[in-house]
Amino acid sequence: MAKRTGRVGIVGLGYVGLSTAVSFASRGIATVGIDVDEGKLARIANGEPPFVEKGLPELLGKALRHRRLMVTSDCDALAGAGVVFVTVGTPSADDGSIDLSCIRNATSSVGRMLRRSEGYSLIVVKSTVIPGTADDLVMPVLMSESRRKQADFGLASNPEFLREGHAIEDTMHPDRLVIGVEDKKSERTLVSFYRGFYGRLPKILLTTPVNAELIKYASNSFLATKISFINDIARLCNSIPGADIRVVAEGMGLDKRIAPGFLSAGLGYGGSCFGKDIKALLSFAQSKGVELRIPRAAHETNERQPLLALEVARKHLGDLSGKRIAILGLSFKPGTDDMREAVSVVLINGLLKAGASVVAYDPVAIENARKILGSEVSYSKSAASSIQGADCCILATEWEEFKRLRPKNFAKMNRPFLIDGRRVYDPAVFRGKLEFEAVGLGTESPR
Ligand code: UDX
Numbered sequence: 373m374a375k376r377t378g379r380v381g382i383v384g385l386g387y388v389g390l391s392t393a394v395s396f397a398s399r400g401i402a403t404v405g406i407d408v409d410e411g412k413l414a415r416i417a418n419g420e421p422p423f424v425e426k427g428l429p430e431l432l433g434k435a436l437r438h439r440r441l442m443v444t445s446d447c448d449a450l451a452g453a454g455v456v457f458v459t460v461g462t463p464s465a466d467d468g469s470i471d472l473s474c475i476r477n478a479t480s481s482v483g484r485m486l487r488r489s490e491g492y493s494l495i496v497v498k499s500t501v502i503p504g505t506a507d508d509l510v511m512p513v514l515m516s517e518s519r520r521k522q523a524d525f526g527l528a529s530n531p532e533f534l535r536e537g538h539a540i541e542d543t544m545h546p547d548r549l550v551i552g553v554e555d556k557k558s559e560r561t562l563v564s565f566y567r568g569f570y571g572r573l574p575k576i577l578l579t580t581p582v583n584a585e586l587i588k589y590a591s592n593s594f595l596a597t598k599i600s601f602i603n604d605i606a607r608l609c610n611s612i613p614g615a616d617i618r619v620v621a622e623g624m625g626l627d628k629r630i631a632p633g634f635l636s637a638g639l640g641y642g643g644s645c646f647g648k649d650i651k652a653l654l655s656f657a658q659s660k661g662v663e664l665r666i667p668r669a670a671h672e673t674n675e676r677q678p679l680l681a682l683e684v685a686r687k688h689l690g691d692l693s694g695k696r697i698a699i700l701g702l703s704f705k706p707g708t709d710d711m712r713e714a715v716s717v718v719l720i721n722g723l724l725k726a727g728a729s730v731v732a733y734d735p736v737a738i739e740n741a742r743k744i745l746g747s748e749v750s751y752s753k754s755a756a757s758s759i760q761g762a763d764c765c766i767l768a769t770e771w772e773e774f775k776r777l778r779p780k781n782f783a784k785m786n787r788p789f790l791i792d793g794r795r796v797y798d799p800a801v802f803r804g805k806l807e808f809e810a811v812g813l814g815t816e817s818p819r
Contacts (some may be wrong), residue, residue, distance in 0.1 A: 381450035383478045384460030388532045391539035397435035405443040416443050421706050424709040424736050427540040440685030442449035447481040451489035454567050457496045468651035470502050478511050483517025494526035494561040500588050502656045506581035526558030529581035531588035537707025548575040552584025589653040596646040598634040600670035603677050606637035607811030617812025618795055637795040637812040642704030642713040678715040681766045684720045684809045695728030700763035701732035701769025702741040709736040713746055716768040733758040757798045763787045779805035
């Protein structure tokens with residue numbers, strides 16, 4: 373176990389905040405979690421995570437049992453905390469720019485708490501924010517609300533890079549820590565906190581807040597660009613007999629300069645970060661008079677990518693009106709019940725518009741999907757029941773249980789026809805047994 377550290381606070385108990393809070397608590401750190409949503413706080417205090425995340429139920433239970441995590445809506449509970457992490461959401465405004473209202477509110481509350489408390493506290497912004505937010509928004513709000521001088525508290529930008537579905541693992545074993553600070557005391561405080569938490573420190577990049585903020589946007593936009601790039605090449609593969617994007621990506625990834633990650637072609641990226649962050653970066657750049665062509669192209673490519681499955685279905689079935697289409701997987705990726713920006717939503721809305729009837733199955737996301745897609749979609753209790761009687765089945769999210777399906781599992785379809793939207797099935801096994809199409813898979817090469 374890591375060396376004991378003083379009490380810490382976490383403001384905002386979403387994916388980042390709650391995963392970070394239970395990770396800290398699991399290593400003996402007394403943690404206070406703040407959120408404005410009383411319903412969410414009640415669930416957390418009861419040991420029920422408000423979202424599906426591997427390892428979270430166990431760590432949350434342990435943190436509560438050992439009384440290392442306390443949650444409340446009252447920011448005054450943060451008084452005396454040596455380090456306070458701000459992990460509130462930064463959603464998109466209607467025009468795609470970043471909505472900083474949660475950051476502003478959270479910072480004001482923390483500032484008022486500082487006014488009433490004594491001693492030094494370091495405020496650490498983990499939320500994804502546009503460059504300049506720490507210096508131009510957070511610091512002035514903290515100073516005016518706390519009525520304290522800058523030297524009485526510290527400020528750091530420390531963006532979070534965790535992935536949903538791997539949130540605990542990524543918090544415990546990050547590739548790197550990016551820390552943006554303007555003064556030595558803030559730097560020493562945060563590095564020493566992390567030394568206590570990690571024991572052996574991960575790689576650390578020390579820089580200014582502005583660079584730290586931009587590193588987060590540039591990283592997410594670059595990863596999104598890698599995905600859109602491979603999806604573009606996949607479209608080309610679809611039109612070349614014998615071509616296979618999986619082999620092409622594998623060959624590319626063997627080059628150390630390219631690296632294999634984020635080269636899995638599919639129906640596009642979803643989730644709460646990539647789309648939102650690219651839009652915020654584009655809007656921010658535009659405000660500076662700079663046009664970012666590559667992130668824009670990545671975003672546009674991704675917007676049309678889910679509809680690739682619809683085009684393929686149409687190529688085989690003709691008019692989709694009255695056709696029954698099975699969708700396997702609804703969440704934006706496996707390991708989560710998060711439906712934000714899920715490609716399944718774009719695809720299903722396209723199918724419904726074309727007059728198809730949609731029968732969908734997901735191991736955990738149906739409840740959340742229903743809130744977005746409503747009752748126009750039928751929801752199944754199993755993959756088998758959604759597939760039965762369908763004219764086409766589209767794999768939209770690569771859950772493990774779908775990877776185990778074999779051609780015989782599709783035999784009870786009205787027309788055994790599978791579109792692999794995530795490249796999980798071996799064409800050598802599926803081709804010839806049923807109609808089989810896949811993202812980035814050209815027709816069989818004529819020999
Ligand atoms: C992402 C970043 O990875 C993380 O560092 C940041 O903090 C938040 O945003 P997350 O959205 O949780 O994390 O998921 P991620 O695993 O990155 O996947 C995002 C989307 O890209 C998913 O829809 C996934 O299916 C898709 N994806 C990912 C691909 O289509 N191909 C790939 O090769 C990788």
